[in-house]
Amino acid sequence: MISTAVGFxxxxxxxxxxxxxxxxxxxVDFLASxxxxxxxxxxxxxxxxxxxxTNVTPTVVVSIPLNADDVLTIDGEVSAYTxxxxxxxxxxxxxxxxxxxxxSSGASSSDTWTNLTGTYSHSSDDRxxxxxxxxxxxxxxxxxxxxxxxxxxxxxxxxxxxVSINANVYLDNWKTIYPFELRPFENGGNxxxxxxxxxxxxxxxxxxxxDFVALDKTNRNSYSLGLGFSQILSERxxxxxxxxVVQQQGLLSTPFQRVYFKDVEDSFIQNFQLADDIERLPDxxxxxxxxxxxxxxxxxxxxxxxxxxxYTDDWGIRSNTASIEMPIKVGQKFxxxxxxxxxxxxxxxxxxxxEEHLSTEExxxxxxxxxxxxxxxxxxxxxxxxxxxxxxxxxFGLKSIDVKYHYYERNTGLxxxxxxxxxxxxxx
Amino acid sequence: xxxxxxxxxxxxGYFSSCTAVKEYEKVKINDPDMVLSTKGVDRFETxxxxxxxxxxxxxxGKTGGGCGCN
Numbered sequence: 126m127i128s129t130a131v132g133f134x135x136x137x138x139x140x141x142x143x144x145x146x147x148x149x150x151x152x153v154d155f156l157a158s159x160x161x162x163x164x165x166x167x168x169x170x171x172x173x174x175x176x177x178x179t180n181v182t183p184t185v186v187v188s189i190p191l192n193a194d195d196v197l198t199i200d201g202e203v204s205a206y207t208x209x210x211x212x213x214x215x216x217x218x219x220x221x222x223x224x225x226x227x228x229s230s231g232a233s234s235s236d237t238w239t240n241l242t243g244t245y246s247h248s249s250d251d252r253x254x255x256x257x258x259x260x261x262x263x264x265x266x267x268x269x270x271x272x273x274x275x276x277x278x279x280x281x282x283x284x285x286x287x288v289s290i291n292a293n294v295y296l297d298n299w300k301t302i303y304p305f306e307l308r309p310f311e312n313g314g315n316x317x318x319x320x321x322x323x324x325x326x327x328x329x330x331x332x333x334x335x336d337f338v339a340l341d342k343t344n345r346n347s348y349s350l351g352l353g354f355s356q357i358l359s360e361r362x363x364x365x366x367x368x369x370v371v372q373q374q375g376l377l378s379t380p381f382q383r384v385y386f387k388d389v390e391d392s393f394i395q396n397f398q399l400a401d402d403i404e405r406l407p408d409x410x411x412x413x414x415x416x417x418x419x420x421x422x423x424x425x426x427x428x429x430x431x432x433x434x435x436y437t438d439d440w441g442i443r444s445n446t447a448s449i450e451m452p453i454k455v456g457q458k459f460x461x462x463x464x465x466x467x468x469x470x471x472x473x474x475x476x477x478x479x480e481e482h483l484s485t486e487e488x489x490x491x492x493x494x495x496x497x498x499x500x501x502x503x504x505x506x507x508x509x510x511x512x513x514x515x516x517x518x519x520x521f522g523l524k525s526i527d528v529k530y531h532y533y534e535r536n537t538g539l540x541x542x543x544x545x546x547x548x549x550x551x552x553x
Numbered sequence: 554x555x556x557x558x559x560x561x562x563x564x565x566g567y568f569s570s571c572t573a574v575k576e577y578e579k580v581k582i583n584d585p586d587m588v589l590s591t592k593g594v595d596r597f598e599t600x601x602x603x604x605x606x607x608x609x610x611x612x613x614g615k616t617g618g619g620c621g622c623n
Contacts, residue, residue: 158597272619283573295618347618357574365589369610416611422581436608444608452586527594547594
């Protein structure tokens with residue numbers, strides 16, 4: 126009788142002090158993707174030329190519970206790409222006739238982007254308040270970025286409602302790399318006396334004399350503020366709204382993207398047209414994106430996931446994005462993910478195709494990522510889940526495997542394929 | 554634009570005043586496929602879209618900065 130009473134007392138005490146850990150065990154995600162694209166509107170060669178690109182991205186994400194309330198997440202990503210259009214920053218490699226539709230073999234044909242992000246999050250005892258802070262460092266041959274930010278999330282209404290606010294700052298710096306033929310025309314350059322023009326004959330307008338002024342800014346600062354709201358609407362339905370406001374300042378153009386003017390005579394070396402200038406864009410951009418998600422649990426087999434976003438900025442771009450995904454559970458361990466995404470955008474005020482800009486304009490680009498287009502994306506994925514983590518690698522149990530494939534096509538002709546995979550392990 | 558955004562958040566506020574779903578009623582809501590964020594493996598898809606498209610943000614992905622993208 127007495128022992129039973131003590132048992133109840135102990136149970137009561139433990140219930141009062143028990144706090145479920147935010148993250149029970151260390152989790153490790155091994156992720157990777159392979160991306161390839163094809164197109165004929167390379168921005169490096171002024172809107173005409175191969176856009177062939179491949180990219181491999183191995184990634185590791187480690188989430189470590191520091192105690193019951195705090196989690197540290199380390200995210201390391203390496204993105205290695207080869208790009209035919211980037212290779213044509215210098216198309217005069219001497220191996221093959223220079224041509225915007227043929228990749229060159231220069232140093233700029235490949236590069237590696239490396240990112241390391243650390244995020245620390247803290248949850249209150251009742252799990253209704255979550256704070257997080259983030260620090261990110263990224264580097265590439267011609268690019269360095271330092272980012273930091275923080276967020277606060279508040280849950281209430283019996284955890285049916287969630288509001289959040291986040292702010293991020295990215296301080297980026299470019300090493301300006303210009304198209305090879307323009308470099309002799311920088312201030313102090315030797316112009317047509319450069320060895321490039323002594324090694325190759327210029328055809329078309331032989332008096333090639335671009336009015337090239339080097340960029341005076343090499344930094345890009347991005348400040349973003351995000352608001353989030355999510356709500357459980359019924360036992361089967363929940364949705365969310367997100368608002369992101371972004372202000373960017375500094376070098377917002379890409380220094381090695383060429384532009385050809387229709388009021389300037391054309392000059393060529395072999396099959397490659399020499400640049401009239403690099404793209405010029407304003408040094409400010411203000412963006413607003415509003416998005417909403419709505420997920421509906423149809424039954425034990427089907428879930429419907431939907432998303433819509435409206436985007437606008439002060440460069441004249443307006444965009445709609447809508448996507449739908451329907452997870453289909455097949456047995457206890459497998460889920461299939463067919464998906465479809467539609468995207469459209471209007472052109473930036475500063476965009477015009479090859480040879481349609483005038484040299485008298487202040488801003489210009491022939492980057493088709495800033496053109497008017499619509500795109501369709503079709504996807505399919507499979508997830509394997511083992512809640513018992515029976516397969517082990519050292520002390521880590523395999524929790525899930527995700528594989529997803531997407532095919533993307535624009536009405537401008539660009540197509541892309543991306544396959545991604547993820548393995549989630551949990552420390553025993 | 555500002556009015557539209559405010560309208561959306563007002564609608565959201567209206568829904569937040571609905572009767573709360575109790576913890577023991579959240580079996581379906583807690584299904585892994587019902588989460589309102591994207592999965593880790595989806596980050597690559599979001600990243601390439603941030604490079605190839607002018608629009609970004611409001612999807613849990615990049616909004617600008619920290620990459621060579623727009």
